Amino acid sequence: MFVTPVIFTIFASLINGILSKSVELTFELPDSAVECFYQEIEKNTSAALEYQVITGGQYDVDVKIEAPNKQILYQQQKMQYDSHQFTAQQTGVYKVCFSNEFSTFSHKLVYMEFNVGPEKPLPGIGEHATVLTQLETSAEEIHSALNRIIDHQTHHRLREAQSRKRAEDLNERVFWWSLGETFAIMCVALAQVMILKNFFSDRPTLYNRK
Amino acid sequence: MKLRSCDCYCQLFFESFRIFAEVSSKMMGLFKFSSILAVFILLDVASALYFHIAEGERKCFIEEIPDDTTVIVNYKVELYDPRSGGFMPSTPGIGMHVEVRDRDDKIVLSRVYSSEGMISFTSTTPGEHVICMYSNSTSWFSGSQLRVHLDIQVGEHAVDYANVAQKDKLTELQLRIRQLLDQVHQITKEQSYQRHREERFRQTSESTNQRVLWWSLLQTGVLVGIGYWQMRHLKSFFEAKKLV
Numbered sequence: 466m467f468v469t470p471v472i473f474t475i476f477a478s479l480i481n482g483i484l485s486k487s488v489e490l491t492f493e494l495p496d497s498a499v500e501c502f503y504q505e506i507e508k509n510t511s512a513a514l515e516y517q518v519i520t521g522g523q524y525d526v527d528v529k530i531e532a533p534n535k536q537i538l539y540q541q542q543k544m545q546y547d548s549h550q551f552t553a554q555q556t557g558v559y560k561v562c563f564s565n566e567f568s569t570f571s572h573k574l575v576y577m578e579f580n581v582g583p584e585k586p587l588p589g590i591g592e593h594a595t596v597l598t599q600l601e602t603s604a605e606e607i608h609s610a611l612n613r614i615i616d617h618q619t620h621h622r623l624r625e626a627q628s629r630k631r632a633e634d635l636n637e638r639v640f641w642w643s644l645g646e647t648f649a650i651m652c653v654a655l656a657q658v659m660i661l662k663n664f665f666s667d668r669p670t671l672y673n674r675k
Numbered sequence: 676m677k678l679r680s681c682d683c684y685c686q687l688f689f690e691s692f693r694i695f696a697e698v699s700s701k702m703m704g705l706f707k708f709s710s711i712l713a714v715f716i717l718l719d720v721a722s723a724l725y726f727h728i729a730e731g732e733r734k735c736f737i738e739e740i741p742d743d744t745t746v747i748v749n750y751k752v753e754l755y756d757p758r759s760g761g762f763m764p765s766t767p768g769i770g771m772h773v774e775v776r777d778r779d780d781k782i783v784l785s786r787v788y789s790s791e792g793m794i795s796f797t798s799t800t801p802g803e804h805v806i807c808m809y810s811n812s813t814s815w816f817s818g819s820q821l822r823v824h825l826d827i828q829v830g831e832h833a834v835d836y837a838n839v840a841q842k843d844k845l846t847e848l849q850l851r852i853r854q855l856l857d858q859v860h861q862i863t864k865e866q867s868y869q870r871h872r873e874e875r876f877r878q879t880s881e882s883t884n885q886r887v888l889w890w891s892l893l894q895t896g897v898l899v900g901i902g903y904w905q906m907r908h909l910k911s912f913f914e915a916k917k918l919v
Contacts, residue, residue, distance in 0.1 A: 486722065486826075487832070488723065488825075489827070489829070490736050490825075491738065492735070492737070493735055500726070503726065505722060574737065579724060587836050587840075587851060587854060601847075601851070604851045607855055608855055611855065611858040611862065615858065615861070615862060618865050618866075618869075621869075622739065622865070625869070626739065628876065629876040629879065636879050636880075636883040636886065639883055639886050643886065643893075643894070646894065647894065647897060650894070650897060650901065651897070654901040654905060658905055665913070665916055665918060666916075
């Protein structure tokens with residue numbers, strides 16, 4: 466029969482689509498704003514949240530994960546980056562909030578990755594009853610190794626982005642500060658001379674009035 | 676609650692398919708696979724991550740990607756219904772304006788879509804791509820809240836392997852190898868992009884280094900010059916005043 470495997474595949478992928486979800490988002494967090502994301506998680510499914518502030522202010526953010534029954538599963542204040550893994554105790558909508566409420570003027574860029582459940586298997590794999598051949602086992606191993614590489618790459622990409630933005634910031638600051646400093650020195654030099662001259666001038670001034 | 680209804684839907688879906696298959700397995704062969712896939716994608720996005728935005732509010736997401744990378748954005752918008760206190764599953768009146776800009780602020784894609792849809796684009800330049808979404812605000816709905824289900828998949832994650840297997844008639848192992856290849860390609864692309872970014876980073880650092888160096892030299896020069904000028908000026912002043 467041709468139809469049964471097709472239906473089975475669709476059904477399997479449908480179920481997988483509901484069970485496993487992975488989303489990576491990088492979003493802007495304006496000053497004194499709260500950004501919340503919601504995700505439905507089934508009971509006993511493990512979920513992992515990873516986040517990092519890429520740029521803005523002191524590179525920190527308040528993070529909170531709330532269970533459907535309003536219980537707070539995870540709460541951190543002024544974190545630069547972290548990850549948290551938990552297993553859903555009940556089915557329902559879980560809420561993840563990023564808050565920049567403590568900051569009144571710095572605009573931030575936040576990366577987050579939210580993984581729910583195990584990775585979606587390829588269609589057809591794991592459905593046959595026979596033992597995996599050596600080739601299949603190695604393919605499986607390579608796949609998980611590559612996944613780890615991609616994860617590490619993402620991590621490095623973010624750290625690099627953070628450092629690069631910091632360096633660009635520093636470059637800019639050095640430029641403006643040096644301009645300001647030069648101007649300040651010139652002003653001070655002129656003022657010093659003027660004031661000193663005033664001390665010895667004959668006309669009564671602000672500094673030598675008796 | 677929504678999940679349960681979705682589950683029911685799935686079961687119903689499955690059940691109806693089974694009955695359908697039993698009644699006429701020949702007809703089933705005619706049933707287009709793509710349409711089934713389309714239904715699967717629509718169902719899929721309903722279980723995705725969601726957030727709330729106000730009507731007319733602009734929401735942007737940034738994806739830093741290498742060139743020649745496919746990004747798939749799945750979304751679904753639901754409008755808050757004040758009468759029932761919930762969200763309407765489908766709102767025909769609402770459209771979403773989606774705008775994608777690349778690193779140079781050039782528009783890659785800018786269109787108005789319906790309340791539910793799938794957008795895909797392939798990057799031509801590496802860098803930060805900004806995906807912005809906002810609803811086409813109509814005066815009737817203004818001020819109300821929208822719930823946006825969103826799923827963004829990048830690169831190898833964007834490939835629908837069920838479709839690939841079906842189209843190219845691949846065996847399990849071949850499909851797995853295909854996936855491995857895709858992953859390796861993505862890693863390679865990412866690495867070459869990483870090299871570019873590292874170069875930019877290095878340039879910035881070197882520029883900072885140069886600036887600090889030249890500034891310190893210049894500042895020393897300025898200080899010495901000003902000191903000299905001050906002394907000379909004051910000396911001539913005191914001499915003119917006959918103080919020394």
